[in-house]
Amino acid sequence: MSITLTDQDKSTLRTAAYGAISLMSAADAAGRPHKVATHGSIALSSATGAIGHVLAAKTKDINLDGKSVAELADHVLPALTAAMTLLKQQAPAEAGNFRNTVLVAVEAAARTQGSPSPTLADMTRKITEALDAA
Template sequence: MAITLTDQDKNTLRTAAYGAVTLLSAAGAVAGSPHRIATQGSLALSSATGQVGHVLAENSKIAHLDGKSVAEIADHVLPALTSAMSLLTKQDPAEADNFRSTVLVAVEAAVRPKKGEPSPVMAEMVRKITAALDAA
């Protein structure tokens, strides 16, 4: 089923998905390699399918992802995740599931360390991202 998304809706989806990766990268600057985190997460997002994949593939500027702190970025990204899930769930629950799984795959790819477990900082950020996705 094709869903109808406004430009604002598409911006919300992109802010949420790429923002989750940006948030992890900013948190990872404390704990590891922010460039590796951003690269792995972005590559995972580029493999999205369905209408979500088409929206994420659009090349447009995403506002509010250049915050001066992790908290400032989170203030925009976490509500965007919840909003994205709400608007997709209302129109097409299957596409909402697609978005959720796409973001979680990107998060998993981003936080996967070369060896060992993700740091407690990264694990907590993943928990916050997942909670925002599930709050809708």
């Protein structure tokens, strides 16, 4: 299946996906945020289909500004919802692929220390809710 995405669409998808991992890493600031980020990023780079191609692109268009977890969440959670809305309109199968890819990456990030901490479990819930809000 071919899907036509604008550069802005692709930027939104990358910001949403990598932003979810950044949120997980920021939520684990007292633990091992570098491991959280590494495991989550590896999972995103393993994506397939059109989403895999978008996430694998080497660009500098990922916007993850924020000086706190709250500021980052204010940007990333709406981007997750926007990404799902966009994909549901243009390619419903890719919407499922994107959702699954992000959730697998979030789970990989959360399990770097065995079972997820309460903070990571709560951030996972918020990310899932943002994905499902579309």
